[in-house]
Amino acid sequence: MNCPECDAILNIPDDASVGEIISCPDCGADFEIAKKDGSNVELKQAETVGEDWGE
Amino acid sequence: MSKVCIVFDRLRTEEKMLQKEALDLGHDAVMLDAKITQINTDSKREDYDFGDIVLERCVSYFRGLHFTASLEFMDVPVLNKFDVANVCGNKMFMTLLLKKNNIPTPKTYFSFSGESAAENLEKVGYPLVIKPVIGSWGRGVMPIKDKDTMDAVLEIRNITDGPHDRIYYLQELIKRPPRDIRVITIGDEPIAAMYRKSSGGFKTNIALGADPELCEITKEIEDMAVKASKAMGGGILGIDMMEGDERGLVVHEVNNTVEFKGLARVAERNIPKEMIKFALNYVRK
Numbered sequence: 001m002n003c004p005e006c007d008a009i010l011n012i013p014d015d016a017s018v019g020e021i022i023s024c025p026d027c028g029a030d031f032e033i034a035k036k037d038g039s040n041v042e043l044k045q046a047e048t049v050g051e052d053w054g055e
Numbered sequence: 056m057s058k059v060c061i062v063f064d065r066l067r068t069e070e071k072m073l074q075k076e077a078l079d080l081g082h083d084a085v086m087l088d089a090k091i092t093q094i095n096t097d098s099k100r101e102d103y104d105f106g107d108i109v110l111e112r113c114v115s116y117f118r119g120l121h122f123t124a125s126l127e128f129m130d131v132p133v134l135n136k137f138d139v140a141n142v143c144g145n146k147m148f149m150t151l152l153l154k155k156n157n158i159p160t161p162k163t164y165f166s167f168s169g170e171s172a173a174e175n176l177e178k179v180g181y182p183l184v185i186k187p188v189i190g191s192w193g194r195g196v197m198p199i200k201d202k203d204t205m206d207a208v209l210e211i212r213n214i215t216d217g218p219h220d221r222i223y224y225l226q227e228l229i230k231r232p233p234r235d236i237r238v239i240t241i242g243d244e245p246i247a248a249m250y251r252k253s254s255g256g257f258k259t260n261i262a263l264g265a266d267p268e269l270c271e272i273t274k275e276i277e278d279m280a281v282k283a284s285k286a287m288g289g290g291i292l293g294i295d296m297m298e299g300d301e302r303g304l305v306v307h308e309v310n311n312t313v314e315f316k317g318l319a320r321v322a323e324r325n326i327p328k329e330m331i332k333f334a335l336n337y338v339r340k
Contacts, residue, residue: 019066019088032065047065047090052116052144052189 058083058106072327135290143311156286172223240284247322267317
């Protein structure tokens with residue numbers, strides 16, 4: 001499928017799961033897999049990393 | 056067969072590893088996205104598929120903390136517990152609790168206004184390290200070596216004006232080798248440890264590119280990790296220590312929703328497997 005931002009081809013691994021983040025290799029935009037049914041994948045804009053994130 | 060529920064907001068390698076280990080152990084694993092889960096004051100445990108126990112794995116501290124509160128409200132067993140998450144997520148609360156339990160920790164100065172922080176710094180002398188009380192991956196952690204840096208840092212704090220920006224946490228800069236030690240404890244037992252080596256700067260966070268290298272869990276490291284884990288209230292924790300040149304081992308941080316993919320690459324024990332086993336034993340007790 002193509003990047004909603006820049007139309008580059010996104011490589012989504014077969015074993016990717018809902019909730020995983022996919023980064024566009026061209027423009028660097030991050031997308032979260034919102035739905036996945038076989039090869040049908042729906043993406044949504046990933047959340048921005050916030051100050052209270054991480055270890 | 057038991058069921059583990061893994062609550063996430065961003066599915067990382069760690070959550071997938073936990074899911075895999077639960078399945079490999081012959082249990083069921085359900086993944087629950089906190090971002091799309093709705094809870095209200097009439098919610099009951101049976102309205103959801105929380106399994107036998109929840110591993111709260113949100114990257115966002117506040118999201119995880121509040122989600123944990125609602126799980127405990129529904130009497131759902133969750134790791135870590137709310138009180139543990141609450142203390143570990145705030146560096147000031149954590150430092151106070153470490154000190155209260157006589158665990159060696161860097162000397163830390165607290166101020167509650169920019170003017171007072173500046174006064175404190177001038178009184179104590181440079182260098183000190185300023186850290187945001189909430190937040191990690193080493194972000195916002197800065198050594199303050201002179202007055203110019205202090206003025207700049209305090210000015211930025213005044214501009215940003217976040218809810219915790221008026222809490223000034225200033226810590227002694229420990230003289231140490233360019234590395235620290237991360238110990239993962241599960242149920243007060245150290246499972247694995249690694250050195251996190253600085254990749255040039257003074258920070259040693261794996262998220263910033265520090266190289267993980269296996270660290271032998273000596274008796275001293277073990278004792279310190281067990282004490283720190285008990286002080287926080289147990290569960291699954293990441294205990295960070297520094298080897299001070301003069302002070303010996305000091306614990307500077309205890310992490311709640313511990314990331315472990317760096318350490319899992321080099322650890323002898325299977326970290327996610329131990330976490331799943333502990334979680335299921337925890338709920339059987």
